[in-house]
Amino acid sequence: MQKKFKRGENVRDAKLICIAVEGTITEKIYFESLAATYRNRKTRVVIVPRENTDSSPTHIIRNIKEYFADYDKQMADEVYLVLDRDRWQPKMLADVEKACFEKSYVLIMSNPCFELWLLLHKEDVSTYSREEKEKIRKNKRTGRSKSAKKYLEKLLSDRMRGFDKCSEASIKKLIPKVKIAILYAKRLKPPSPEERGWPDKDIGTQVHYVAEKIIG
Numbered sequence: 001m002q003k004k005f006k007r008g009e010n011v012r013d014a015k016l017i018c019i020a021v022e023g024t025i026t027e028k029i030y031f032e033s034l035a036a037t038y039r040n041r042k043t044r045v046v047i048v049p050r051e052n053t054d055s056s057p058t059h060i061i062r063n064i065k066e067y068f069a070d071y072d073k074q075m076a077d078e079v080y081l082v083l084d085r086d087r088w089q090p091k092m093l094a095d096v097e098k099a100c101f102e103k104s105y106v107l108i109m110s111n112p113c114f115e116l117w118l119l120l121h122k123e124d125v126s127t128y129s130r131e132e133k134e135k136i137r138k139n140k141r142t143g144r145s146k147s148a149k150k151y152l153e154k155l156l157s158d159r160m161r162g163f164d165k166c167s168e169a170s171i172k173k174l175i176p177k178v179k180i181a182i183l184y185a186k187r188l189k190p191p192s193p194e195e196r197g198w199p200d201k202d203i204g205t206q207v208h209y210v211a212e213k214i215i216g
Contacts, residue, residue: 017213018076020048020060022083026165027114037175040216057083057096079105080210085199086112086139097196109198110205112139115152115165117207121177122159126187137203178215182208
């Protein structure tokens with residue numbers, strides 16, 4: 001386990017926001033870039049590191065507990081668990097939602113995945129046709145090969161001229177459009193995290209909730 005974050009004297013008045021993410025690259029780059037760009041003095045953002053390739057929600061929750069094992073539970077003011085809906089069965093997600101509620105963590109879900117949030121920086125997906133939204137929800141691979149891009153990733157690449165979700169340069173280009181993404185995300189009308197629900201039958205994302213906290 002990497003060295004744990006300890007709140008320093010110079011940031012003691014800042015709210016510590018911890019974000020545990022499912023992916024090892026895209027989400028980490030995005031949230032760190034967002035925090036670095038806006039430099040909100042009222043918040044301190046820490047991405048909880050992953051030590052292996054196990055991205056299951058239950059493992060991520062254990063990882064959060066281990067990360068703060070040496071500090072009292074008030075060390076983090078707010079903890080967010082950011083997941084993709086398309087990778088997990090409803091039973092597992094229901095169990096994770098219950099665990100988050102018990103620990104006062106906030107579950108943040110995207111249906112089908114985080115790439116929808118990225119697309120919202122450029123596109124008002126609420127205006128898409130029903131057929132197009134269904135393609136996004138299913139998010140199937142665009143070719144027979146296992147290496148073929150899924151529908152949303154291909155859409156991002158087409159709309160943004162070769163966008164690479166693993167490229168720091170590509171992701172940083174989206175950051176100036178975050179307020180547009182927040183607006184477009186709300187137009188999809190996802191349930192609020194406080195309602196203990198997530199976008200399920202319809203496409204949607206709750207990531208805007210975290211983004212608003214970060215930028216202030």
